[in-house]
Amino acid sequence: MTDKPGKLPALFAGAGYKYVELPIVYPARVFVELAGEELRRQLYLTSADGGEELALRPDFTIPVTLNHLAAGAATRKAGYSYLGPVFRLRPGETGEFIQAGVESLGRRDAIAADADMLKLAFDAAALFGIKKPKVRIGDSALFAALLDSLDLSAPWRERLARAFGDTPRLKRFIANADGTSEPPHSEFAGADVATVRAAVAEHFAATGLGEGGGRTADEIAARFVAKAELARGIPKRAAGALTAFVRIAGTPAKSLAALRKLAEREGLDLDAALAAFERRIDAFAAHRIDVDALAFAADFGRRLDYYTGFVFEFPSRGNGPLIGGGRYDRMTAHVGDGKVAVPAVGFSVWLDRIDKVGKR
Amino acid sequence: MSAPLILAVPSKGRLQDDAAAVFAIAGLPLVSGATRSYRGRIESLPNVEVAYLSAPEIAREIAAGSVHAGITGADQVAESADGRATLSLPLGFGRCDVVVAVPEPWLDVETMEDLDDVAASFRPTHGRRLTVATKYINVTRRFFAGHGIADYRIVESLGATEGAPASGAADLIVDITSTGATLRANGLKIVSDGVILRSEAHLVASKAIRWSAGQKQAYAAVVAKLKAAV
Numbered sequence: 316m317t318d319k320p321g322k323l324p325a326l327f328a329g330a331g332y333k334y335v336e337l338p339i340v341y342p343a344r345v346f347v348e349l350a351g352e353e354l355r356r357q358l359y360l361t362s363a364d365g366g367e368e369l370a371l372r373p374d375f376t377i378p379v380t381l382n383h384l385a386a387g388a389a390t391r392k393a394g395y396s397y398l399g400p401v402f403r404l405r406p407g408e409t410g411e412f413i414q415a416g417v418e419s420l421g422r423r424d425a426i427a428a429d430a431d432m433l434k435l436a437f438d439a440a441a442l443f444g445i446k447k448p449k450v451r452i453g454d455s456a457l458f459a460a461l462l463d464s465l466d467l468s469a470p471w472r473e474r475l476a477r478a479f480g481d482t483p484r485l486k487r488f489i490a491n492a493d494g495t496s497e498p499p500h501s502e503f504a505g506a507d508v509a510t511v512r513a514a515v516a517e518h519f520a521a522t523g524l525g526e527g528g529g530r531t532a533d534e535i536a537a538r539f540v541a542k543a544e545l546a547r548g549i550p551k552r553a554a555g556a557l558t559a560f561v562r563i564a565g566t567p568a569k570s571l572a573a574l575r576k577l578a579e580r581e582g583l584d585l586d587a588a589l590a591a592f593e594r595r596i597d598a599f600a601a602h603r604i605d606v607d608a609l610a611f612a613a614d615f616g617r618r619l620d621y622y623t624g625f626v627f628e629f630p631s632r633g634n635g636p637l638i639g640g641g642r643y644d645r646m647t648a649h650v651g652d653g654k655v656a657v658p659a660v661g662f663s664v665w666l667d668r669i670d671k672v673g674k675r
Numbered sequence: 676m677s678a679p680l681i682l683a684v685p686s687k688g689r690l691q692d693d694a695a696a697v698f699a700i701a702g703l704p705l706v707s708g709a710t711r712s713y714r715g716r717i718e719s720l721p722n723v724e725v726a727y728l729s730a731p732e733i734a735r736e737i738a739a740g741s742v743h744a745g746i747t748g749a750d751q752v753a754e755s756a757d758g759r760a761t762l763s764l765p766l767g768f769g770r771c772d773v774v775v776a777v778p779e780p781w782l783d784v785e786t787m788e789d790l791d792d793v794a795a796s797f798r799p800t801h802g803r804r805l806t807v808a809t810k811y812i813n814v815t816r817r818f819f820a821g822h823g824i825a826d827y828r829i830v831e832s833l834g835a836t837e838g839a840p841a842s843g844a845a846d847l848i849v850d851i852t853s854t855g856a857t858l859r860a861n862g863l864k865i866v867s868d869g870v871i872l873r874s875e876a877h878l879v880a881s882k883a884i885r886w887s888a889g890q891k892q893a894y895a896a897v898v899a900k901l902k903a904a905v
Contacts, residue, residue: 348804351825356816470792477795484823511782518780522862529846530781530793534800538793539783618825 320398320666322442323415327396330435332417335395337378339402343370346377349649350619357403359410371402376661379418380646389647389655392421408634409667415439416640418661420647426591428660429625429642430598436638436662437604440629443669445637447608448629452567453615454595455479456624457574460588461560465553468544475557480616482561489557494548505543512536556581563613567596570611595625621645625660629669637669638662679724680893683736683745686713686727690876693768694746701904703897722893731755733879740883744894750851750874754814762877763898767905769876771851773811775818775869778840778847779862787822787868790847794826797846804828808836808845811871815849818871837861 324334340361347355347370359371372378375397383393398415417435422428433450440448458479462472471492478485515532519525526532556577563573571593578585599606616626626641640662647657684698684705685691698705698717705725708714715725726742734751736742738759750773752760777784784790797805805827809815812829819827830845837857839845851874852858855865878901880894 347828351804352816352827352829353820353825355829356813473795474792477791478823481823515780515782518782522779524778524780524841524862525843528801528843529778529840530797532780535781535783538796542783542789620826 317670319443320413320415320670323439323664324396324398326438326442327415327417327435330394330417330431330438332394332396332419335379335382335397337372337375337382337397337399339372339400340369341372341378341381343368345381345650346370346373349377349621349646357405359402359404373403374401375399375414375416375663376418376643376646377650379661380420380650380659383418383420383657384647384650389657390421394419413666414663415666416661416663418659420657420659422658422660425624425642425658425660426595426598428658429595430602430604432640432660432662433599433627434602434604436627436629436640436664439664440638440669443672445629445669445672447605448637449608449610451610451612451615451628451630453612453626454588454592454624455616455622455626457585457588457592457613458560458616460585461556461583464583464585465556466550467553468541468547468549470541470545471549474545477620479614480618482614485561485614486558489549489554492549492554493551494546506540508536508540511539515539552581556583561614564611566607567592567599567609567611568607570613571596574613617641619643621649627662631665631668631672633668635668636665637672638664677722677887677889679722680744680890680897681724681726681742682717682894682897683726683728683733683742683747684715685730685733685746687729690730690746690748690769691727693876694766697766697768697901697904701900703900717897720893720896722889723897734760737879737881738883740881742881743884743886743890744878744880744897746876747879748874749877750811750814750872752877752879753872753874754811756879756881757813759881759883761880761882763880764878764902764905766876766878766901770874771853772873773814773849773851773871774858775866775871776837776848776850776852776858776863777866779859779864781864785867787824787866790866790869791822791824794824798826805847806830806845807847807849808832808839809849810836811849814871818849837863 343360346358358373361369363369379395396417400411401414402411404410419428462476474488478488512532515535559577563570574589596606621643622641623644624642628636629638631637642660644656644658646659647655685694695705703717706716706718713727717723730747730751733745733747734755737745738756748769749762784793794805807815807827808830810832815829832839836848836850838861839848841861
C-alpha cells in the first residue's frame with residue numbers, strides 16, 4: 316500500500332463525516348438475513364463458544380447501519396466514515412482487504428445527498444491520481460416507475476422488479492411473458508381461493524405436515540390463484556416498452572431525452588422519476604462534475620433489494636469496481652429491529668484495487 | 676520402490692460391498708491390511724495402496740490432494756471437489772438423484788420459477804428467509820444461483836434431511852433420492868425442473884496432487900481393468 320489510503324479519513328472528516336471504529340466479528344445471521352445465501356458463501360465463518368455462527372464483516376455498510384440504529388433515534392441525521400479490513404472469499408483475489416468509505420443516514424434532501432456523495436467519490440479518486448474516470452450511473456427508481464405505469468399484473472410486476480440488475484435474466488422474463496410458456500395448473504384450473512384452500516388443507520392433513528412457522532394454506536391458495544395471471548403473460552405493448560427501456564444508455568442528457576421519448580410514445584407517466592433524475596444531474600453539474608462524462612445505463616442496478624435508487628461505480632480494468640456506491644433506503648427497515656425506513660446513501664473505496672491503479 | 680498410488684475406497688455400507696464386488700470382477704480383489712484395517716492392497720498391483728474412507732471423506736481428500744484417486748459418488752465430487760477432480764469411469768452402482776423437494780401441499784409450486792416467487796415474497800410475510808435443509812451446501816448454492824434465486828438461507832443438515840420440513844427445521848430440502856419413496860413418506864414432492872444432478876459411483880482422479888510416472892501407470896492399469904468389468 317502507498318500512503319494515499321491514510322489521507323481518506325481527513326478528506327471524509329473535512330466533508331463532515333465522523334470516523335467510526337467498528338467490530339470485525341458479527342453474528343452471521345445479520346449478513347445472511349439481509350443479503351441472502353449468495354453473500355454467505357463469501358463469508359468467513361466461525362462459531363462462538365455457545366455455538367452461534369459468527370462472521371467476519373464482509374463490508375462496512377451493514378455494520379455502520381447497525382451502529383447507527385444502536386446509538387439513538389433511527390431517523391436522526393448522521394454521517395459516518397470508516398477505514399479498515401473487510402473479509403470475503405474471492406476467487407483470484409485476497410480474502411482480507413481494506414475498504415474506506417462514507418455512509419450518510421437520515422438526510423431528507425435525497426437529491427442533494429446523492430450529488431454530495433458522487434462529488435466526494437470523485438475527490439477520493441483524485442487522491443489516487445484518477446483524473447477522468449468513466450463513472451457508470453444508474454437509477455432503479457426509474458425502473459420502478461416504469462413497472463408502476465405499465466399494464467402489468469401484480470405477480471409479473473414482482474418478477475420483473477426482482478430481476479432488475481440482472482439484465483440477461485430480465486430479458487428472459489420478458490421473452491417468457493408472452494402467455495404461451497406457462498401453462499395454467501390443470502387441477503382446479505379456474506377454481507376460487509376457498510376451493511383451493513380446502514384442497515391444500517386436505518393435503519396438509521394427509522401428509523401430516525403442519526403449517527408450523529412455514530407457508531400457510533391461505534398463502535398457498537392465494538398464490539395458486541394468482542398464478543393464472545402469470546400464465547396470461549404481459550401485454551405485447553408492455554413487453555416492447557420494457558425491452559426499449561433496458562436498452563437506453565449513454566450520457567445523462569441523451570438518456571433523459573430517450574426516456575422522455577419512450578414515455579411519450581407509450582403514454583407512460585414517468586414524470587416524477589424523470590424530474591428527479593434531471594434534478595440530480597443538475598446537482599452534479601452544480602458540483603462541477605463533468606456530467607457528459609458520466610455513463611448512464613437504464614439497466615444498471617444492484618440486485619440486493621435494499622438498494623432503492625441512484626447507484627454509481629468507478630470501474631476498474633479487471634474485476635469489480637474501484638469505488639461503488641448508492642442509495643439504500645430500505646436497509647434500516649431490514650436490519651435488527653429497525654422497522655423504520657431511513658434515507659441512506661454511501662460509497663466504498665476498494666483500496667486494494669484503487670491503490671494499484673494509482674501506482675501505475 | 677517408488678511411492679505408491681493411494682486409492683481411496685468406501686469403508687462402509689452398500690457402497691463398500693458394491694466397490695469390492697467390482698474390483699473382484701475386474702480380477703483385482705481388495706486385500707485388507709493385516710494390522711491396520713483402514714489400509715489395504717491389491718495383490719496384482721503392488722504399487723497401489725488402498726485407503727478405506729467414507730464416501731464424503733473420499734471426495735474431500737481428493738480435493739485436498741491427499742489421495743490420488745478413489746471411488747465416490749458424482750454427487751460428492753460436485754459438493755466437495757468441484758474443479759479439482761476428474762470423473763474417470765462411471766461404475767454403474769450407487770445411483771441416486773440430488774433433487775429439490777418441497778412440501779407436497781405446496782400446490783402452487785411446480786417449478787424452480789415458482790420457488791423463486793415464493794422465496795422473494797417469503798420474508799415480507801414471515802419476517803425471516805425461506806430455509807433449505809441440505810448436506811449439499813455448494814451444490815445447492817450453485818443450482819439456486821443458476822435459477823436466479825437469492826432470497827433463501829441454507830440450514831446445514833447432518834442427517835435425516837427429509838424430516839426437516841415436518842420438524843419445522845426448514846421449509847424445503849435438497850437431498851438425494853433413488854426411488855422417491857422416502858420423500859413421499861415424508862410428505863415431499865420433487866420440483867419438476869429441480870433434479871440437480873443424476874449421480875452414480877465413479878472412479879475419480881485428483882487434480883490436486885502430483886502424479887509420478889509410476890503412479891499414472893498404476894492408475895491407468897486400474898482404470899483399464901475396471902472398465903472391462905463394468
